[in-house]
Amino acid sequence: MVTGELRRQVDKVWDAFWSGGIANPVEVIEQITYLLFIKRLDDLQLLAEKKASRFGDPVENPIFPVGHDEHAVSPRPYRDLRWSVFTNYSSSEMFDVVSEHVFPWLRRLGAEGSSYARNMRDARFTIPTPALLTKVVDLLADIPMDDRDTKGDIYEYMLGKLATSGTNGQFRTARHIIKLMVDLQQPRPDDVIIDPAVGTAGFLVAAEEHLREHHPEIWADAGSRTHFNGPMFTGYDSDAAMARIASMNMLLHGVDNPTIERADALSEGHPGLDQYSLVLANPPFAGSLDDETVAKDLQKVVKTRKTELLFLVLMVRMLRNGGRAAVIVPEGVLFGSSNAHKAVRKLLVDDHKLDAVIKLPSGTFKPYTGVSTAILLFTKTSSGGTDNVWFYDVRADGMTLDDKRTPIEADDLPDVLARWRSLRPPIGERARRDETSPVFDEPSNPRTAQSFLVPKQEIVDNNYALSLNRYKEIEIEEVEHRSPAEILDELDALELGIQDGLKRLREMLA
Template identity: 85%
Template sequence: MVTGELKRQVDRVWDAFWSGGIANPVEVIEQITYLLFIKRLDELHTKAELKAARFGEEINDPVFPDGFDGELPGRRPYRDLRWSVFTNFAPAEMFEVVSEHVFPWLRRLGAEGSSYARNMRDARFTIPTPALLTKVVDLLGEIPMDDRDTKGDIYEYMLMKLSTSGTNGQFRTARHIIQLMVDMQQPRPDDRIIDPAVGTAGFLVAAEEYLRAQHPEIWTDAAARAHFNGPMFTGYDSDAAMARIASMNMLLHGVENPTIERADSLSEGHPGLDEFTLVLANPPFAGSLDDETVSKDLQKVVKTRKTELLFLVLMVRMLRNGGRAAVIVPEGVLFGSSNAHKAVRRMLVDDHKLDAVIKLPSGTFKPYTGVSTAILLFTKTSSGGTDHVWFYDVRADGMTLDDKRTPIEANDLPDVLARWQNQDAESTRARTDQSFMVPRQEIVDNGYDLSLNRYKEIEIEEVEHRSPSEILDELDALEVQIQDGLKRLREMLA
């Protein structure tokens, strides 16, 4: 978590953009991300230089090759495009190098046909003056970005400032909620992971961090390493700016060539079917879409225009048999009475394996929205398999449930993970407990209602009250005492 002086340093960068005339938070994040990305490219090149020097070899596939780029006006050497070089130039020259040379080079960077190349094709440098660029570069230079975890915390803190999130049903997912979902699904080195509403790639970043921590064997196996840096991670977003930010965010976290595409996952030609082994997502709750914009394949499964239902259908279709998913849904998905709501719930319970329903507190996504939400965990089987469904009622997530969302001690999330990982003990839990199992047949008998309150039992504590006559007798006695006191007071005053 970013606190103290580090927080103040990041805030100064943000404030510099606002005072310099860039007030759109998405644009601020995008420009900061470009600069951090450029800095990261220089770090990668420096690392390659040191390795080549140590072994007396040439740099293999250098980021910044020797010589000049003939396609750039003014014939600047590639060396001048490095962060460590142009940040030492005078403000006017640095501004000219970044705007006229670095950004045209960025737009052409990446393997031809790669998702990175497609995302960066429209990269724009919008910092308006040399003075602002110099100030931002100096401020970024003061922030310690060498440690990968610190870098991730800083970037996460900046993403929190996306105050426009929440429009079109999109809003940022808190990092601790993402972490819970990733820890529960335990990504594996052979997984193919997708987020069909990727945003800034929070779920994919958390998954790659989990794999780094839990599976160090990836780095000693060439095939596993190539899978990690290539086909393991896929994300789609309909917003071009988000796709660019997600693409650069993944590279900033050390994933070299993920597939991050600008695409509407719910439209015709949606991403690969039966292709992935893990879905991690918080899809937008944007209400209803036009029939013309929704894939006919999805409409055949469930006739609806509700995005939250369509995304669930899409996720099932994306997964291979045996693939698993952790997805955030609005609570209405759990008990909605429309035919489409019931059909989707029936599909998860009867056709596949619904593993868990985790009810989140209603303030989890404040300040963006007060909508009540839940996490669904399921496994695609295409042949049923739901015997019991595990329910958990999260009452505290370690943060206040108001708009400020400040840290507090009360936190059920560690208990959620611990109980999930010890399912055998959950079968004996009572319906009055915070977590419990519900047999599939009971869910079927209740019309596939998945709301926790449908199955939770409220424990009513018996309180033995005194009889009315006893209370009246006590009042009479008090009245006598009061009258006696008043009488003695009058006698004293006479």
């Protein structure tokens, strides 16, 4: 978390943009991301040069080749495009290099036909003056970006300023909620992961971080490394700026060639069917779309214009059999009475395997929205398989449930993960469990507990309702009260004591 002096430094960068005439938060984030990305490219080249010099070898596939950029109108050496070089120029020359040379080169950087190349085609440098560029560059230089965790925290803090993204049903998912969802589904080295509403790529970044931490064997195999740096990660977003930010965010986190497409995932050009093994998403749930804009194959499954229902259908269709999903839905999906709502719930329960419904506190997505939400975990089977659905009532997520969302001690999320793993340990986890591992007997939990299992047939009998409150039992504690006469006798005794005390006080004063 960004606090204290580091937070003040980041706020100075933000304030510099606002005072310099750039007030759109998305544009601010985009321009900062470009600069951080350019700095990251130079850092990578420096690492490659140090490694090559140790062995006396030339740099393989240098980001900044030797020679001049022949594509430029007035060619300059590629060396001039490096952060460590142009930041030492005068304000006016640095502004000229960045606007006239670095940005055109940045747009050409991706492999021909890659999603990066498509997204960056419209990248624009919008910092208006040399003075503002110099100020921002100097401020960024003072912020420590070497540590991976610190860099992630800083970037997340800046993304948290995208309050305007709360419009149109799109808003940023808190990092700790993303991490919970990723940990629940345990990404594996052979997974093919997609977020069909990718935003700034928070879910994909968390997935790659999980893989780096838990699967170091990826780096020992060339095929695994190639898969990690390309086919493993896919994201779609209808907003061009978000697609560009997502592309650079993945590259900043060390994924070389993910597929990040600017496209409406619900349209006819939606992601391929039966291709992915893991979906991680918090899709927008802003209301209704026009029938003409929605893919016909989705409309055949469920006749609706509600985005939250259409995205669920899309996710099922994108997954290959055996694929799994963790997705945030508004609570209305769990109990809505329309034919479309019931059809989608029936699809998950009867045709596939609904694993869990994790109810989140109503303030989880403040300040963007106070809508109550839940996490659905399901597995695509195309042949049913739902037996018992696990419900968990999250009452605290480690943050206050007001607009400020400041950290507190109360936090159910570690317990959610521990109990889920007791039900479904990760592959290989059973062999590693020992007497120090927590043991939970979830199947025997009563309906008054914070988590419990509900049989499929009971859900079917309740019209496929998935609201936790439909199945949770309220435990009424019996309290034995004293009789009124006993209370009155006690009051009489107290009154006598008071009178006696007053009498003795008067005697002392006489």
